[in-house]
Amino acid sequence: xxxxxxxxxxxxxxxxxxxxxxxxxxxxxxxxxxxxxxxxxxxxxxxxxxxxxxxxxxxxxxxxxxxxxxxxxxxxxxxxxxxxxxxxxxxxxxxxxxxxxxxxxxxxxxxxxxxxxxxxxxxxxxxxxxxxxxxxx
Numbered sequence: 001x002x003x004x005x006x007x008x009x010x011x012x013x014x015x016x017x018x019x020x021x022x023x024x025x026x027x028x029x030x031x032x033x034x035x036x037x038x039x040x041x042x043x044x045x046x047x048x049x050x051x052x053x054x055x056x057x058x059x060x061x062x063x064x065x066x067x068x069x070x071x072x073x074x075x076x077x078x079x080x081x082x083x084x085x086x087x088x089x090x091x092x093x094x095x096x097x098x099x100x101x102x103x104x105x106x107x108x109x110x111x112x113x114x115x116x117x118x119x120x121x122x123x124x125x126x127x128x129x130x131x132x133x134x135x136x137x
Contacts, residue, residue, distance in 0.1 A: 007110055008032045008081040015073060022057065023073035026065030032080045040066040043079050084110050 004015045013031045017023055025040035032038075044056065044066065057067040068076065078085030091106035 005111060006077055006084060008077060008084050009034070010083075013077075015070075015077070017070060018067075021070060022067040023070060024063070024065045025056075025068055025073060025076050028073060028076065029080065032077075034080050038080055040076060043076055 001019060002017045004017075005012045006015050007013075009032070011033065013028065015023055015028060025043075029039055036042075055068070055072065059065060059067060074088065078088060087106050087110035091103045091110070094100070094103035094106060
């Protein structure tokens with residue numbers, strides 16, 4: 001199990017992956033504090049998700065809910081928080097333009113301290129992790 005801290009609408013919210021790398025969207029929704037109108041069920045009913053319903057796992061019982069892979073969980077997080085979605089796009093655009101420091105700054109805004117520590121070492125300097133981008137970037 002792995003956990004990351006996302007910043008959604010100004011609050012730190014854990015994104016928890018199970019051993020298969022799946023995230024319970026119902027739990028993410030509950031922890032975000034967003035109203036029921038932003039539930040995973042409603043999100044899946046949107047036109048852009050209708051053709052993809054088979055990509056999501058619906059589980060009943062104690063660990064029940066709608067489960068998704070990390071990428072779809074991040075898409076759902078963007079649905080919950082426009083600020084988070086904008087920061088994701090900003091980070092990607094900065095990487096495309098070769099502005100690694102600006103990309104890391106955008107990452108810092110969308111992730112809590114736990115994730116920031118992943119991008120900085122003991123010296124507090126950025127790691128080269130984002131500098132190893134594919135040729136097309």
